[in-house]
Amino acid sequence: MGKSPKKGFLLPPAVGYSITVLTYLFGNYRISLKYLGRVILTVLINLINLPFRIYEKLFINKKYKSQTLEHPPIFIIGHWRSGTTHLHNILCQDDQMGYVNTFQSVFPDTLFNRMGRFLFEGFAKILIPGVRKGDNVTLGTHLPQEEEFALGDKTPLCFYYFWMFPRSILNFYDRFIRFKKIDSYIVDSWKKDYKLLVNKALKETRGKIFLSKNPPNTGRVAEILEMFPNARFIHIHRNPIEVFLSTKNFFDKMLPHLQLQTISGSVLETHIFTLYKLLMSDYLEQRKLIPENNLIELSFDNLESDPISCIESVYKGLKLEGYNQAEPYIEKYLSSMKSYKKNKHYIREDLIVKIKTEWGFAMNEWAYDIPEHIEIVRNE
Template sequence: MAHPLCGADPGTLLAVMRRAGPPEKPGAAAMIAFSVLARWPFSTAERLALAGRLPRAQEMPAPVFILGHWRSGTTHLYNIMVKSGAWGFVPPVATGLPWDLFGLARVFRPLLERALPEHRYIDNIPVTPDSPQEDEIAVANMSASSFYHGIYFPRAFDDLVRRGLFFDGCAEGEVERWKERFVYLMRKLHLHQGGRRLLIKNPVYTGRLALLREMFPDAKFIHIHRNPYDVFVSMRNFYKKLLAEFALQTYEHVDIDGTILDVYARMMDALETDAKDMPVDRYVELRYADLDARPLEAVEEIYRRLGLEGFKEARPKFESYLASVRSFEKNRFAYSDEAAAKVESRLGRFLDKWGYARPGAPSAPAAGERPREGESDASAKGQAGAA
């Protein structure tokens, strides 16, 4: 299978390699280099051809962003909401060939679709030509500021992940370049998706709420959170599988546990700060447990809280999709006292904030929360983010 970086531009590839060094896999390196250089004239031609066709950012309906740490249910929510047919989204072809979305991607679409994996590498969620994707792989093909470059080039893992998630060490010009490339991608997606309002899911943006509000003042946000114990053990699998599949350099030195805990804490601290003054019709929180147990009710509440239209008309489509995935088998991971102790030591304030407990143990209400009449403490936890 082709490496995702086959869809990059030469400048992005060179900028990352200046920091991390060249790939250590000659075959993959040759394939990436050939694809990047062979596509470059066509990518350039596409950018020139689209210069007068793309809408300006302020002419587009402001996107709705789904936020949440990886493995917190963002994909499940994205898959449900896109089934309405009213949203523009990120199709698989846009992640691999963001520079070539209207040219080479259309020419080679049948081949690209046949090359799609049957399911995602990190879990059993099916992948089809119409499956909505997070845009971070596309961003990694357009900008040197993406956490995926830490996975691709793990020799500089810590540096690239921090730069890609929090812009640590990035000069002002690098951040501005990321913003320009990101907005350009949104403009292309808006045209590609027929002018529909974009629904964008990317865990990276959980720590960038303030920046996204600055770029899209009328944007709306949905934050979904899940028990940090579950997130932690699932993220171990996430990193191990992605590194094994996509790393172009050795990665035995990578501290996966430390990365998970550090990133989670920084993301959630940033989100808490950035969301303090959010209007009630621009930002909504929900628990993955609520979405999992009562998906239709959870999605309806999102539509109501954010003032989104079309839930009633889309309800049959949501119901049909949910029926089709009812037998979906989730990944299951073993818990250990060692893993739980790490979570409690580093993420205890989030356990308290949302009222989470070790899996299998009774849950307390989130901080400052009281059960509703006729509701137990354990069941009340499912209402914490929707209040």
């Protein structure tokens, strides 16, 4: 029998946020009484981490703020549960790729001071589960992660605040993806934080090309191009019906470990429908801003059925060098994933109708229909 995955204990990413951001969040968004213990523990860890954050900000970050990138970064985008994590993990087998790892995503300013790194990486290794509860993906402090968790650590601008405050998810979308009602100086500060994060990630992972996997950026193409005019993009799409079921399952399993306020299942489901429409509509509108030959679109189905051809097409399409050197490592990783256990999905008839009605524009864009392997359950 195989070894059982390590059990762990997840905490909100606010454990590594600045006191200013922490005060902003806890002062502006209602916390449910049942999560008070989680808040107290989060604040306690945050305060213990404070001296190390201050040291790194004062004496280490300035070294990376002025650095310029030698190579245009690559941004993997797409709606959540569309295969962005799988694609990111595959491409990160190429050692020329640099990325934000899980430890940096939670403690972005406790990265290069030795004592702080020793204490909090050890702490993170103990707490982080062996697999992600929402989809059985392997977790670890050194593994690739989304940078969104870290983008709100100093500047109060991060869509993933919704994991703590899910009732505000649509408000967060307007403010932190579309940047509505956000002062320009705050957005400028966020962009500087982003560049700093990228430079530190390249140092941390010893990469030459920054490879991002951050679904919120699917609706921020214009802002990404303002920061990195030559940025390259890989958009991965998946059948919207599968996306809905996987997103609902993922949220249901992950939210209980991160949320600081309650939300009903029906409200969350409504938010999922609205969020998909917003994100994919914004992407389709902004897609035309990407310079020619700087965008590759691929389907999750093709990545699953013929991953090597898919990855090779990404290298050729974006004119990336180094595929022959990376291929053995990519093949080894793909071989190790053959035992990966996927979740089985069922769907009600009424949800099929709603998805085809509200997300029909995306199904038409990429010619999707009802997947044969999903079991339809009749409404009672």
